Amino acid sequence: MFKAFTSVFKKKPVVAINVTPELVQKRHRLSQNLQQIYKSQIDLMNKSVDNIAKVPLINHYIALNDQYKTQYKEICNKSFENIDYSEENFLKLINKQLDFKVSELEAINNKITIDELLSLDENYTDQINDFFFKFHINRINASFSLKEYIYHESLLQKHSSEKVLNDAIKSTSKILSLNDYPIPKFVITKSQSEFPEIYCIAPHVIHIMFELFKNATIPSITHNKPITINIIDDIENENVIYEIIDNGGGMPTQMLGKIWQFHYTTSKETDRDVIHGFGMGLPLCKVFAKFNNGSLDLINRQGDGVTVRLTLPKFIEK
Template identity: 55%
Template sequence: MFKLVSSMFKTAPVSVIPVTREVVQKRSSLCSKLQHIYKAQIGLLSNALPRETVDRIPLLKYYTAFGQQYLDQLSELENGELEKTEFSEERFLALINKQLDSKVLELESINQRITPSDLRLLDENYSKQIDAFFSHFHTNRIAASFELKEYIYPEPLLQVHDAKSVVDQAVKTTSQMLTLNDYPVPKFKQVSAVDGDLSVYCIAPHVVHIMFELFKNATLPSITHGKPILISIYGEEADPSTIVFKIKDNGGGMPPSMVKKIWQFHYTTTQDNERDPIHGFGMGLPLCKVFAEFNDGSLTLVNEEGDGVTVYLKLPRGVRK
């Protein structure tokens, strides 16, 4: 999973760019946005949870330990050198690429430390306050990565995309990832939509990642029951500005005890010895929800025990010029 996320944030090749007034303005804008995000993240890591709560749950300590990293990155942006023409654009790009790399590796570094005891303690003490902590942490992390990438790459990340093309890319990515990790590949069946204008305004890699997680979760139930994963795309009847992606697995559904916890960060039914690069971290659905909301969308799930799970991903409709 983390390799997939990392692939969305590859660094761009550095070219020689003169430091013009426009470059300095663009640089200043980025620094201002990042400073705001980093300060919010530092405040979250320092004050969002009571000290006794953090001390009691080691997994929370793995997160709060990132406080110093964000302080160091904030210091780099506030050192007063970045707006000088003597500070070359190549040096600036190297700095923000380094910061981008740190964002990519955060999840991986946390999950390398997690033990079954850590997961159990978190599950036993999980609360709305802890859930809000995780949601805000990952929203800030994604926002920082987005701003860094927006600066590095010439093409905007937030664009209008053909909805079916995004689904096709997600199906292809899922099939490749499952094959690489020795998992069976399910059958996919895309149900035709009647709406002619099925474009969405989104960050395509985010949406591909969401669908990869949804398809991955639906794989074994679908194969076990000999059913394809059904994919529908249509316009929201009650809201013309919204496109809906409906994904149904017909895989028998989940027990109620599991449904209660599926949006809980770091909740997993996978045993420690069963973990692999794409399973067992308990970050799939909760992180997908954060990605969906970051794209001004939503992610909801309907469980029908004995039938299957249906997930609805709603995103803003794209308006083509």
């Protein structure tokens, strides 16, 4: 599931690049930024060894500490600031670190057992939630920094709210079809005559929408209802709100207090596939929304359906 969206960023071929003082300065900025991120991640995992590592699932995250320490040492190399250090070798290192960022969450999920999920649910605390949130913010921040260096441009850009939505619907339909899931019907409405623009990292938002559409698919099809997406131009707050509505009967009351828990799932181990079963959907979507200077909220209409509101900014103040 995660590779389906991270692969949106295709690797560019390595070509001969002249190393200039400006390029060395760009390397320096990336190195300093990654050092801060990795140090934050290492400190987070070190502190968790004493505080929350008694929950078995947490140890799969803490086991990555050595890898982060290795990456920290790699990026501290002062040779990067030498004009004689080739850009080709630097890009090899950056791509290697990016490969780890792409695969580390999948590696964690592949180790998790149903007993560990149950134990986490029974012992879940605000402290554990804070650990997961910080871990994934750091992970996404590192991946974002690496990709921006490789692509030589900002990945945080203005986009048509309509285009991002249509891309998300196409991606969702393709992934559901490839995994033998039914494809729901979508109805799109807007509050203004024109579709407003949003300022975001488009693949992040597409990932969020995939998760929301996936969750709404079975309830909507079961009740023979479309998934409705309202695009609301919140002019007063300079935001755009995607209101994603299903009419699938809503969530059981006992689930509402747990839907934002990391790794909370009602799926059995035998039910897991690339689409669901690891309890990372909604909580990780909230992390992505936060990283894009937005927010994610859910309204349960008991007996009727679920409304999810994804709020994103129209611009970011420099």
